[in-house]
Each structure stands twice: as C-alpha cells, then as structure tokens.
Amino acid sequence: MTDSIVLRGGTVLTMDDSHTVHETADVLIVGDRVEAVGEALAVPDGTREIDASGGIVMPGMIDTHRHMWQTAMRGYGADWTLTQYFVWYYLEHGKTFRPEDIHAGNVLSAWESLEAGVTTTVDWSHGLQTVDHADAAVDALQSVPGRFVLAYGNIQAGPWEWTADPAVRDFFERRRTGAGDLLGFQLAFDVTGDPAFPERAAFEVARDLGLPVTTHAGVWGATNDDGIRLIHENGFAGTDTIYVHAATLSTDSYQRIAASGGSVSVSTESEQSAGQGYPPTWQVRQHDIPVSLSMDTSVWWSGDLFSAMRTTLGADRSREHLEAHVQGDTVTALSLRAEHVVDWATRGGAHALGRDDLGSLEAGKKADVVLIKNDDSPVSFPLLNPYGHVAFQAQRGDVHTVIVDGRVVKTDGRLVGFDPAGVRRAVDATVDHLRSTMGEETWRAGMNPALPEGNKVLDNPYQYTDYQSESTHGARGSMFGDTDPGH
Known part of the structure; x- marks a missing residue:
C-alpha cells in the first residue's frame, strides 16, 4: 500500500454534512485515511501525486444490494419479468450452482464494482446452499482489493432452517475472525407475511450473532405489508435493518420503517423493469427514510451506480410529471x-x-x-454542475482512479492486478457447467422461461414454505400505490 497519495487540483465533492464542493482542491491520503482536503496542500516527501485537474474527486460509491453470484450469467435474463426470474433461480435452476460457480460470479462482480468506482458492495448472496458455497463466496471477495459485505442467504431452504445449522454459526465464527474492516457480514432473508412468523428464529440468530438483517420487502408477488408489520411488532426492526425495494407497501409500512430507523435500498432499474413495484423514492422521502442505491443483479442490468443514479432521477421525475399532468398541472421545479x-x-x-x-x-x-476524469472524451467538459455531471454524464469508462483503504486499485482507467484471462476461464467454466447440466434446449429456452403449471409462484416464489397470500399481488388502489393526499 502506498503510504501517501495526493489527488491534485480536482473539483472535490466532499459529501460532508454541508455537501461542500471545492472547485479546485487537493485530497491528501496518508495510510488508509483521508488526511486533508484543501487547496495547495503541503504533502510528505515521496507522496504519490495524481493529476485530478479537469476531473471530479468524490467518495467511493456504495452498492447495498447486489446478487454477485449471478454475474457469470451477465445479460442472460435481459427480457425476464420478476416472475421469470423466480422461476429460473428459485424454482428450477438456482440449485445447480456449485461452490466454484459462486466463486466465479463473485470475482467477476467484485472487479466490475471497482472498475465503476463502487468501492463497497453488499453481496446479497442468496445462493449459498451449503457452507462450502459460503466459503467460496468469501474467498472470492477477499481475492479482490475492494470493500465487501457478505449478506448470507439461501433461497433453497427456510431461513429458520439454514440459520439453525451449527455449520453456519461456525462459518461466521471462522470467517469473521481477523477479517478486518474490508469484509463485513449480514444475514439475508425475506419475510413472507405468514402470521406464524417462522422467520422469527432467523432474526433471533441474527441478534445473537450481532448481524444486521437485509430483506427484500414490498416486492410484488413475494413480500408485503404483513411482513413489515411482523418484523416491527416483534421487535426486530432496527436502525441496521435494510429493506430492499420497499416498492409495493402502504403508508403504514413506511411509517414503521421510519419509526424504527431502518433504511431502504432502492434498485430503480430492477423495480421499473422487473416489476417489484414503482420505485418508491418519493414515498421514502416523504417519510424521511434514509436511502441507498443498488443494482440488484447483472443477469439483467449493468453493475454501476451511474446507471442507478440516472434511472432513479428519471423514474422519480416521470412519476412527478405524470401525476401533475393527470391533474391538469405542470411541474415547475423538480x-x-x-x-x-x-x-x-x-x-x-x-x-x-x-x-x-x-x-x-x-x-x-x-x-x-x-x-472521474477522461481527457480523451468530449463529454468530460465543460464541467459546470459536478453533481449533474456525475449523475447524467459520467460512466464507468470515465473512472480514472479508484482508491480503496488507501490502496490504488484502478489507475489511468485500468484495474490494478486484474487477470481478465483467468477470470474469464472461471466464468466460462460456470457457463459450460450450467449449459451441460440443463441441456442446450433448456438453456436457450431459459432466456424466456415458461411459467410452471399452477399459479403458486404468483403468491409465493419461496419453495421452502406452503404459505400463500393474495395480498402480494392485490390491487394497489392507485397508479403508484398508496400515497398520502397531495403527494
């Protein structure tokens, strides 16, 4: 690790409490910490200098929900609906992934994050059928010089079952020891709304192990207000609980999330394309719920947060305009x-x-x-509104330098230590395994999978429980779900 680095003369988005913007400033790094931000900083002898002039220096981006293990299937489900995703991974083929396939997807996804300036990624890893799969996931994350959180999950078994496995507890004891702050852990599971609340046991394990819970909430056809109510009424809703999507919920649920201090991870590209529900950005703002962004899965979309920012603005604004037009009005300020x-x-x-x-x-x-700097691009100038430039103009190819924990992991637009040939071989092996296991006809048909007989998947995609509830796809009551008057 370079002992000290200075980025000179860039436009600096500090993202501090005041959102201070320095039009021309330096960022000095010593060890694994930011030492100072300011103009013409004096630096220690031997400091590595990076010319940031004409560019934007900002904090590393953070993705709070990505199914990294699915990245070896990049783009395979481009035309899927959410139901087809459930059919492919939950019902039919997710169980065919071996530990080495989890490893291959995670390595590819981890490098993809760093290339796009995402320095911390939550691996929402719900394909961990065995502890061997979990060890493979962590081994992959630790082989890449980024910051990651393993959110341990298993869609092939009930959360009350796999969290009770002594081997899972042993896994956390082993892998948390000496992991350092580049690797964190969560538990990842969903709450169906079953009034028996069988997920209680998993929440109790999370509490016993001191692990936060991240959960897909308010997902059309899967989770609903009943789940939020059960989490809250049983005392498991906390400030460290992350509610992913939270798109098809009522005002009551948003109030419960807000009251307990939880946060919502919005995956706008996913929500507006797959159909979890209309991205709930105006509702979470209305209830002052903290928001983070996420990309969900590269089986559909890109793995960068530039896309997330862009689509989030577009979805929120299009809803605002449409609602105004329905009332015969015009939005004059966004x-x-x-x-x-x-x-x-x-x-x-x-x-x-x-x-x-x-x-x-x-x-x-x-x-x-x-x-963010690309002197060879005509899109890199003029730099007038840096926030607008990041959200609407920049892309992964404009990420010049990425530093994680004081270590340069991308420089001059190229990743440091990335072995594309080796990563490709592992990913190709995973694809070959899936195709041969499924058969070529099934593999090709899987890009547009047919629904199974019956409609259970519409009421409950979780094959580990027979609980069904029509409330997961009941009528929303208005175009954009439950909103308060005037919003």
Missing part, C-alpha cells in the same frame, strides 16, 4: 435533484451499513476515493 442521488450513492450507503467512516471525503475518514 423535487429530486442530482445532488440527492449522488448522496444516496455515497453517504446513503455508508449510513445503511453503519459505516460513518465511509461515504464522504473528510479528515479521518477511510480513504475510499474515486477520480
């Missing part, structure tokens, strides 16, 4: 601004993970830093 989504992509993620040492460029904070 509610959601570029500055807000840049905050969600950085500070929002840090808050969700309980990492107040991440998400901003301030003295003493961890040195997770991104430089």
Whole structure:
C-alpha cells in the first residue's frame, strides 16, 4: 500500500454534512485515511501525486444490494419479468450452482464494482446452499482489493432452517475472525407475511450473532405489508435493518420503517423493469427514510451506480410529471435533484451499513476515493454542475482512479492486478457447467422461461414454505400505490 497519495487540483465533492464542493482542491491520503482536503496542500516527501485537474474527486460509491453470484450469467435474463426470474433461480435452476460457480460470479462482480468506482458492495448472496458455497463466496471477495459485505442467504431452504445449522454459526465464527474492516457480514432473508412468523428464529440468530438483517420487502408477488408489520411488532426492526425495494407497501409500512430507523435500498432499474413495484423514492422521502442505491443483479442490468443514479432521477421525475399532468398541472421545479442521488450513492450507503467512516471525503475518514476524469472524451467538459455531471454524464469508462483503504486499485482507467484471462476461464467454466447440466434446449429456452403449471409462484416464489397470500399481488388502489393526499 502506498503510504501517501495526493489527488491534485480536482473539483472535490466532499459529501460532508454541508455537501461542500471545492472547485479546485487537493485530497491528501496518508495510510488508509483521508488526511486533508484543501487547496495547495503541503504533502510528505515521496507522496504519490495524481493529476485530478479537469476531473471530479468524490467518495467511493456504495452498492447495498447486489446478487454477485449471478454475474457469470451477465445479460442472460435481459427480457425476464420478476416472475421469470423466480422461476429460473428459485424454482428450477438456482440449485445447480456449485461452490466454484459462486466463486466465479463473485470475482467477476467484485472487479466490475471497482472498475465503476463502487468501492463497497453488499453481496446479497442468496445462493449459498451449503457452507462450502459460503466459503467460496468469501474467498472470492477477499481475492479482490475492494470493500465487501457478505449478506448470507439461501433461497433453497427456510431461513429458520439454514440459520439453525451449527455449520453456519461456525462459518461466521471462522470467517469473521481477523477479517478486518474490508469484509463485513449480514444475514439475508425475506419475510413472507405468514402470521406464524417462522422467520422469527432467523432474526433471533441474527441478534445473537450481532448481524444486521437485509430483506427484500414490498416486492410484488413475494413480500408485503404483513411482513413489515411482523418484523416491527416483534421487535426486530432496527436502525441496521435494510429493506430492499420497499416498492409495493402502504403508508403504514413506511411509517414503521421510519419509526424504527431502518433504511431502504432502492434498485430503480430492477423495480421499473422487473416489476417489484414503482420505485418508491418519493414515498421514502416523504417519510424521511434514509436511502441507498443498488443494482440488484447483472443477469439483467449493468453493475454501476451511474446507471442507478440516472434511472432513479428519471423514474422519480416521470412519476412527478405524470401525476401533475393527470391533474391538469405542470411541474415547475423538480423535487429530486442530482445532488440527492449522488448522496444516496455515497453517504446513503455508508449510513445503511453503519459505516460513518465511509461515504464522504473528510479528515479521518477511510480513504475510499474515486477520480472521474477522461481527457480523451468530449463529454468530460465543460464541467459546470459536478453533481449533474456525475449523475447524467459520467460512466464507468470515465473512472480514472479508484482508491480503496488507501490502496490504488484502478489507475489511468485500468484495474490494478486484474487477470481478465483467468477470470474469464472461471466464468466460462460456470457457463459450460450450467449449459451441460440443463441441456442446450433448456438453456436457450431459459432466456424466456415458461411459467410452471399452477399459479403458486404468483403468491409465493419461496419453495421452502406452503404459505400463500393474495395480498402480494392485490390491487394497489392507485397508479403508484398508496400515497398520502397531495403527494
């Protein structure tokens, strides 16, 4: 690790409490921390200098929900609906993934994150059928020089079953020991709304192990208000609980999330394309619920947060305009601004993970830093509104430098230590395994999978329980779900 680094002369988005922007400033890193931010900083002898002039220096971005194990199937489900995703992974083929396939997908996804300036990624790893799969997932994450959180999950078994396995508890004892702050852990499972609340046992394990819970909430056809109510009424809703999507919920659920201090991970590309529900950004803002951004899975979409910021602004604004037009009105000032989504992509993620040492460029904070600069691109100038530039103009190819924990992991637009040939071989082996296991005809048909006989998947995609509830796809009552009058 380079002992000290200075990024000179860039436009610096500090993302501090005041959202201070320095038009021309330096960021000095010493060890794994930001030492100072300011103009013409004096630096220690031998400091590595990076020319940031004409570029934007910002905190590393944070993705709070990505199914990294699915990345070896990049783009395979481009035309899927959410129901088809459930059919493929939950009902039919997710169980065919071996530990080495989890490893291959995680390595590919981890490098993809770093290339796009995402310095922290939550691996929402719900394909961990065995502890061997979990060890493979962690081995992959630790082989890449980024910051990661393993959210341990298993869609092939009930959360009350797999969390009770002594081998799972042993896994956490082994892998948390000496892991350092580059690797964190969560438990990842969903709550169906079954009034018996069988998920209680999993929440109790999470509490016993001191692990936060992340859960897919308010997902059309899967989870609903009943699940939020059960979590809250049984005392398991906390400030470290992350509710992913939270798109098809009532005002009551948003109030419960807000009252307990939980946060929502919005995956806008996923919600608006797959159909979890209309992205709930205006509802969570209305209830002052903290927001982070996530990309969900590369089996559909890209793995960068530039796309997340862009689509989030587009979805929120299109809803605002349409609602106004329905009333014969016109929106004359936008509610959601570029500055807000840049905050969600950085500070929002840090808050969700309980990492107040991440998400901003301030003295003493961890040195997770991104430089957006591309002197060869006509899109790199003029730089007039830096928040707007990040949210609407920049893309992964404009990420010049990425620093994680004081270590340069991408420089001059190229990843450091990335072995594309080796990663490709592992991913190709996974694809070959899946195709041969499924058969070529089934593999090709899987890009547009037919629904199974019956309609259980519409009431409950979780094959580990027979509980069904029509409330997961009941009529929403209005175009955009339950909203308060005037919103």
